[in-house]
Amino acid sequence: MLSIxxxxxxxxxxxxxxxxxxxxxxxxxxxxxLNDAFDPLAWLCCQPVWPQFYWQQRNGDEEVAALGAVRRFAALPQADHFLQQPAAADLRVWGLNAFAPEQGALFLPRLEWRRSAGKASLRLTLSSDTSLRQDAQRARDMLSQLLPGGALPELSLSLKSERHHPDRAGWFRLIAQATDAIAAGELDKVVLARATDLRFSQPLCAGAIMAASRRVNLHCYHFYMAFDADSAFLGSSPERLWRRRGNLLRTEALAGTVASHPDERQAQHLANWLMYDDKNQRENMLVVEDICQRLQDDVQALEVLPPQVVRLRKVQHLRRCIWTTLTSPDDARCLLQLQPTAAVAGLPRDVARRFIEHHEPFVREWYAGSAGYLSRERSEFCVALRSAKVTGDTLRLYAGAGIVRGSDPEQEWQEITNKAAGLRSLVLDD
Incomplete structure (x- = not known):
């Protein structure tokens, strides 16, 4: 711990x-x-200061641990407005956007440890509308509370109860309602989700769950936000919402799913099926077309790359990347244009959102929203999938499936079970 x-x-x-x-x-x-065994996630989770935010880019090139809030923002446009000030040119705001993108939990961190391109730094930020001297005193008070850190505990948990929202019968009814609406021409697609509450015999360490997921769920964004000592939201998502570098924008359509397999030949057989399956290709192209339509007035030419299969530990997905150039860099507009995508809501988007709000038996909150950062020069957010909420002794897992004409409720139930297994398997040996 010498470096810190x-x-x-x-x-x-x-x-x-x-x-x-x-x-x-x-x-x-x-x-x-970067010459010792310092783990920014473990150090972050040991601190008696909140909020805490951890983020690792899916290729592993960038990693951040942010601690304490100098400023908080209840929605991304507020953060974007603050960052337009001359003094904020090199600052980053970190956090979450809810499924309903009008809501957010974003903050300018007091401390920000950042690793990028093989180098790391620790930043301290002061910001005040009245007195930098007074804010410096607040910073000294926070630093005095910091602890040396230590290892995260092992996950050794005893399950007391498990409950799905909806349960299996309720899921079948929900799919029937969706396919009826699609057949009636009200919708082209709707993405429906299930929340599963796992209650354990002792309080959970959200940081230990994040660390376990980071070890095994490769090629994913890893994100963790602790609001206080008892509540956190975390996940390991394969999907980028957007990445902006100046005016250059990259986004993607990640839709279409099949199971993965530990055997290479079996996994490749399943991937080949996914690449040529009509239902999954159709589902993916619906997302591509929606993204392109939403961006067309704000960008120059759109380039849609050929489809590829993304192989994860439990599932495989169909992905098409979309590259373009913005006429002007506007993260607030990017958020409202792209979130929620058809991959997590449906089409038409507003109709699908109303269907979800009316029929799903739980509130999504941060699930299927986004996690990441924005700054004046660049921004990057992942879609908050393969995620979970920790509240005391309860872990709420989320998983969703795209419902289109011809969707089979049994297959969709298996799909969301496979998706939830990415985090569930970390805490339970089924």
């Missing part, structure tokens, strides 16, 4: 400098040596 202690001492020195009793925003970056 040295970096924190350097930040204390910055706070001892005389700061003006005036509004403003300032930050300092301390280089962080």
């Amino acid at each position: 202690s040295v970096a924190l001492e350097s930040l204390q020195g910055f706070l001892s400098d005389e700061l003006p009793d005036a509004p403003g925003t300032r930050f300092v970056d301390i280089p962080f040596a």
